Amino acid sequence: MSQAVYIHGPMDARVAPFNLTEGRADEILLDVAAVGLCGSDLHYYKDGGIGAALIREPFVPGHEFGGYLTEDLDALELPRGTLVAVDPNKACGRCEWCHEGHPNLCPNVEFIGAPPFNGAMTSQLWVPRSQIVPLPAGFDPLQAVMLEPLGVAIHAVDLAKPRLLERVAVVGAGPIGLLLIEVLKAAGAGEILVAEPMPHRRAMAEKLGAAKAGSSVAEIVEWSSGGCTLVIEATNSPNGFRDAVSATRIGGRVVLVGIPDGDVYHLNAADVRRRGLKIKFARRMGEVYPRAIALVKSGKVDVASMVTHRIGLEETPGAFQALANNAPGYTKVLIYPNGG
Numbered sequence: 001m002s003q004a005v006y007i008h009g010p011m012d013a014r015v016a017p018f019n020l021t022e023g024r025a026d027e028i029l030l031d032v033a034a035v036g037l038c039g040s041d042l043h044y045y046k047d048g049g050i051g052a053a054l055i056r057e058p059f060v061p062g063h064e065f066g067g068y069l070t071e072d073l074d075a076l077e078l079p080r081g082t083l084v085a086v087d088p089n090k091a092c093g094r095c096e097w098c099h100e101g102h103p104n105l106c107p108n109v110e111f112i113g114a115p116p117f118n119g120a121m122t123s124q125l126w127v128p129r130s131q132i133v134p135l136p137a138g139f140d141p142l143q144a145v146m147l148e149p150l151g152v153a154i155h156a157v158d159l160a161k162p163r164l165l166e167r168v169a170v171v172g173a174g175p176i177g178l179l180l181i182e183v184l185k186a187a188g189a190g191e192i193l194v195a196e197p198m199p200h201r202r203a204m205a206e207k208l209g210a211a212k213a214g215s216s217v218a219e220i221v222e223w224s225s226g227g228c229t230l231v232i233e234a235t236n237s238p239n240g241f242r243d244a245v246s247a248t249r250i251g252g253r254v255v256l257v258g259i260p261d262g263d264v265y266h267l268n269a270a271d272v273r274r275r276g277l278k279i280k281f282a283r284r285m286g287e288v289y290p291r292a293i294a295l296v297k298s299g300k301v302d303v304a305s306m307v308t309h310r311i312g313l314e315e316t317p318g319a320f321q322a323l324a325n326n327a328p329g330y331t332k333v334l335i336y337p338n339g340g
């Protein structure tokens, strides 16, 4: 019987047998090749949910994944055994937001790996055929996984609309912040200034193209003589919004990508109001897979360097705990449920 990682509630993840039942007619069975441990999975672990999306029964997380087809997929002319990626966001296609081209905002979405829909931290998984994303020849499981978080970064940069050579601040250099740095570079932004408390993540930020990475936003304010015109926030802190505002120049723009611990922002109204800031919230992503694939294929973004840990299912509860405790040396964790 296959195994899975279950989150039972706050700070409680366990590996247990997974009872794989037959999928629906529109689904295909994948052998999971690799699955990423995302900041949102970590929120499910730390808080037992995100906002109203609460874990009511043991839940299998994992929405960033690639897998091998266990049968031919005729519609895409892909033979059994082919490595594919999966877009976890199955929107309804009928609501006003789907019709306006915002499937990421669909209120009827079935999102693989968000409660109550079990995700990919397991050895086999049924997924809708419509969500299969074919990959160019030569892609590996790590690249298949990283397309999803890369897509989140692309969507955020789409919202941010950096001007050519504009100096940009990125607050938080976890996996999403690091991908933001790379996508901003590819989009023609100028100097990228980063605030990140963990030293190994600051070093990675500079390796991936940041001009300077400091431990707090105070350094960004100093380096930019009063803040940047564009700031993108990608932290898990209730203070992330406040810090992003502090790093923003009067009249500037802020894009918020991070999900704060405890589902609250700590913020002084006057700091935002008096600056007259323009604020956007990034929610998951739209139709970004073709560009994510092109960026990886061309080598314009490096998605491998930030992967610090490659583990099996059995080690996953320990990785959740380490990430929740901000253990040094951790950035992106990838799980290989069938061995790697």
Ligand SMILES: [Zn+2]
Residues within 6 Å of the ligand: 038, 039, 040, 063, 064, 148, 149
């Ligand atoms: Zn994610």
Ligand SMILES: [Zn+2]
Residues within 6 Å of the ligand: 091, 092, 093, 094, 095, 096, 097, 098, 103, 106, 107, 108, 109
């Ligand atoms: Zn919809």
